[in-house]
Amino acid sequence: MPILIGETQPDVQDLDMLETDEETPRRRDPEATRQAILEAAEELFVCHGPSATSLSQIARAANITKSLIHHHFGSKEELFAEVQQRHFQEYFEAQKEMLESSDSTSSLLEDSLITYFRFLQSHPESVRFMMWSTVEGGDDGCPKKAEKGLFELGIQKIREAQERGEIRADLEPFFIIKTLLALPMAWFQSRAETLQLVDSEIEPEALDELYLRDMIAIFLEGVRPRPTDADPQSPDRQSPDRQTSSSPD
Amino acid sequence: MPILIGETQPDVQDLDMLETDEETPRRRDPEATRQAILEAAEELFVCHGPSATSLSQIARAANITKSLIHHHFGSKEELFAEVQQRHFQEYFEAQKEMLESSDSTSSLLEDSLITYFRFLQSHPESVRFMMWSTVEGGDDGCPKKAEKGLFELGIQKIREAQERGEIRADLEPFFIIKTLLALPMAWFQSRAETLQLVDSEIEPEALDELYLRDMIAIFLEGVRPRPTDADPQSPDRQSPDRQTSSSPD
DNA sequence: GAATGAATTGGCCAGTCGGTCAATCGACTG
DNA sequence: CAGTCGATTGACCGACTGGCCAATTCATTC
Numbered sequence: 001m002p003i004l005i006g007e008t009q010p011d012v013q014d015l016d017m018l019e020t021d022e023e024t025p026r027r028r029d030p031e032a033t034r035q036a037i038l039e040a041a042e043e044l045f046v047c048h049g050p051s052a053t054s055l056s057q058i059a060r061a062a063n064i065t066k067s068l069i070h071h072h073f074g075s076k077e078e079l080f081a082e083v084q085q086r087h088f089q090e091y092f093e094a095q096k097e098m099l100e101s102s103d104s105t106s107s108l109l110e111d112s113l114i115t116y117f118r119f120l121q122s123h124p125e126s127v128r129f130m131m132w133s134t135v136e137g138g139d140d141g142c143p144k145k146a147e148k149g150l151f152e153l154g155i156q157k158i159r160e161a162q163e164r165g166e167i168r169a170d171l172e173p174f175f176i177i178k179t180l181l182a183l184p185m186a187w188f189q190s191r192a193e194t195l196q197l198v199d200s201e202i203e204p205e206a207l208d209e210l211y212l213r214d215m216i217a218i219f220l221e222g223v224r225p226r227p228t229d230a231d232p233q234s235p236d237r238q239s240p241d242r243q244t245s246s247s248p249d
Numbered sequence: 250m251p252i253l254i255g256e257t258q259p260d261v262q263d264l265d266m267l268e269t270d271e272e273t274p275r276r277r278d279p280e281a282t283r284q285a286i287l288e289a290a291e292e293l294f295v296c297h298g299p300s301a302t303s304l305s306q307i308a309r310a311a312n313i314t315k316s317l318i319h320h321h322f323g324s325k326e327e328l329f330a331e332v333q334q335r336h337f338q339e340y341f342e343a344q345k346e347m348l349e350s351s352d353s354t355s356s357l358l359e360d361s362l363i364t365y366f367r368f369l370q371s372h373p374e375s376v377r378f379m380m381w382s383t384v385e386g387g388d389d390g391c392p393k394k395a396e397k398g399l400f401e402l403g404i405q406k407i408r409e410a411q412e413r414g415e416i417r418a419d420l421e422p423f424f425i426i427k428t429l430l431a432l433p434m435a436w437f438q439s440r441a442e443t444l445q446l447v448d449s450e451i452e453p454e455a456l457d458e459l460y461l462r463d464m465i466a467i468f469l470e471g472v473r474p475r476p477t478d479a480d481p482q483s484p485d486r487q488s489p490d491r492q493t494s495s496s497p498d
Numbered sequence: 499g500a501a502t503g504a505a506t507t508g509g510c511c512a513g514t515c516g517g518t519c520a521a522t523c524g525a526c527t528g
Numbered sequence: 529c530a531g532t533c534g535a536t537t538g539a540c541c542g543a544c545t546g547g548c549c550a551a552t553t554c555a556t557t558c
Contacts, residue, residue, distance in 0.1 A: 028505055028554055049385050052300035055546065065507055067548085072505090076546065128384060134438060135380045136298050148446055168466075174447070175463035179432060186431030189383060197397055198423070214424035217417075222471030277524055277535055304516065314537055316518085321535090325516065 034072050036062040042083045046125045049132050050080050081138065087129050088143035094119065095150055099157070108161055109180065110220055112154075117184040117212055127188045151177060168225050176223055183215045283321050285311040291332045295374045298381050299329050330387065336378050337392035343368065344399055348406070357410055358429065359469055361403075366433040366461055376437045400426060417474050425472060432464045 040062035044053040055076055059066040073079040098115045102108060120127055151174065158173035167176070187194075187208075195204055289311035293302040304325055308315040322328040347364045351357060369376055400423065407422035416425070436443075436457075444453055 030505060033505080049298070049300060051298060052385065054544075056544080066546085067508080068506060070547065131380055131384045134442070135377060135384065136301065144442075144446065147442075151446065168470075171463050171466060172459065175460050176467070178436065178443070178460065179464060179467055182431050182435030183428060186435045187427065193383070193393075193396075194427070197393065197400065210421065211424050211427065214420050215428060217420060218425070218428055218471035219467065220471075221417075221473075222467035222469075224470075227476065279535060282535080303514075305514080315516085316538080317536060319517065 030072070033062075033064060033068060036064065037069055037072060037079070038083055038086060041079055042087060042125075042129075045080060045083055045132065046128045050076075050136060055079075077138070084129075084133055084137055085143065087126070088133075089146070091126055092143055092146040092150055096146075096153070099150065099153055102157075108157060109167065109176070109223060110216060113180055113184070113216060113219060114212070116181065117187075117215075120184050120188045121208060124188065124191075127185065130185075131189065165225060167223050171223060179222075180219065183219060187211055187215070279321070282311075282313060282317060285313065286318055286321060286328070287332055287335060290328055291336060291374075291378075294329060294332055294381065295377050299325075299385060304328075326387065333378075333382055333386055334392065336375070337382075338395065340375055341392055341395040341399055345395075345402070348399065348402055351406075357406060358416065358425070358472060359465060362429055362433070362465060362468060363461070365430065366436075366457075366464075369433050369437045370457060373437065373440075376434065379434075380438065414474060416472050420472060428471075429468065432468060436460055436464070 037058065041053070041058045044057055044061060047053075055066050055069050058079075059069060069076075069079060073082055095116075098119070099112065102111050102115075154177045155173040158167060158176055161167045162169045162171075162173070191204070195207070198207065286307065290302070290307045293306055293310060296302075304315050304318050307328075308318060318325075318328060322331055344365075347368070348361065351360050351364075403426045404422040407416060407425055410416045411418045411420075411422070440453070444456070447456065
């Protein structure tokens with residue numbers, strides 16, 4: 001629904017005048033135009049993909065002319081790069097907020113897992129956008145700094161939890177995060193196919209909850225320290241504290 | 250390398266005559282043309298995606314004319330549908346072979362996990378193709394039958410293992426499979442980004458192995474039955490055998 | 499009240515897209 | 529050998545693509 005921004009010419013003028021008085025008269029607002037283009041482009045990119053989205057469609061959706069896109073952003077590629085950067089910036093900011101607001105109780109991983117699941121559940125565009133970026137987005141690496149910082153923060157938190165004995169110490173924190181991210185992401189990536197695979201009368205949201213429950217059960221049990229540390233019951237997967245210092249990053 | 254089939258006109262004629270004598274003279278071979286188009290199209294579709302691949306490119310790669318594509322397949326959409334169906338058919342056949350050849354020892358899940366991981370590792374095209382199909386493939390549902398059958402087979406095997414006490418009985422088999430598939434798939438989907446995220450001197454294959462090890466450790470430990478069934482040590486995740494009969498499919 | 503320069507417009511470009519068509523080619527059938 | 533029919537070709541189509549440019553409109557500055 002955020003396609004049609006527009007409305008900047010016909011009569012909103014008066015409202016803008018009322019709202020902002022004569023401080024910011026707001027006609028011919030280049031910043032608003034930029035935002036309108038960005039939002040329209042993101043919606044269309046997410047829906048049809050970059051190469052299947054034409055500048056004409058974006059212009060039509062944003063209620064502006066095609067030339068304006070070239071004026072504000074250089075080319076289609078640059079526009080997509082900007083949309084990409086904007087999207088991932090918001091995405092990583094949201095993730096960082098989540099991670100930092102998480103209280104360092106023993107429920108660190110469970111909280112993160114649930115929060116990430118809920119985030120993807122309520123932001124299906126993000127799932128699609130990440131797929132588009134993976135599959136045909138240029139190797140720009142624009143948000144890689146933020147992602148890297150996010151990973152390092154998570155790794156640090158997990159290390160602390162491992163030292164507190166709350167998480168198995170024989171697992172590499174980096175891979176714990178990878179696993180934690182993989183479980184919700186893969187679910188929502190194939191959600192449509194899954195739904196028509198289980199062609200039952202169950203509502204999608206209910207299926208989400210069922211998956212969430214089992215996914216949490218498997219993951220948490222998988223990273224939980226053994227009840228008896230020197231349990232000889234499964235000798236071949238003893239995992240005598242693999243070198244914890246050889247983090248891959 | 251399977252792009253340039255061609256060679257059907259210049260001098261292969263003689264070789265074909267030698268090989269197949271006069272039984273199948275093999276000039277103007279429509280079946281070979283179809284295969285050439287399909288292979289060229291699959292390669293290009295996987296690489297650039299359906300909408301970014303033009304019929305001209307496919308024709309050039311297959312050493313035939315664009316009109317021939319329309320002659321053998323109706324349109325670009327139909328061509329992609331056929332490529333998609335062919336790919337998923339081979340994919341599901343391979344998966345079925347794996348699943349059926351798996352000896353029903355207690356290593357069912359571990360074998361499946363490793364086998365699937367190795368499959369994706371050696372078939373990166375499949376990973377990309379599935380992403381393309383998810384993100385812009387039509388809702389054809391051509392291989393859904395095969396996939397459904399595959400899931401049912403896996404569910405049955407897991408049920409038996411659960412009754413044998415080898416797998417936690419409080420987990421829905423369907424979600425166990427979903428989790429099992431998610432872990433390798435998500436890894437290879439974001440493999441490129443991961444590699445440049447851990448910008449170290451480690452080789453990609455070594456990183457694969459490290460992830461595989463931890464992923465197996467987490468997953469197997471997560472689905473393994475508790476050592477002590479009536480262990481009161483974690484009271485809130487007792488999970489008193491959730492109704493196992495309410496499979497979502 | 500010009501003047502300046504950015505924002506915005508519509509028209510235009512060469513190129514490519516998917517698709518169609520008539521004509522040719524070639525291998526079988528009789 | 530002529531006839532038939534599918535495989536194959538190249539020319540062609542209208543539509544649309546991303547991009548460019550001159551002209552216009554407007555907000556701001558002297």
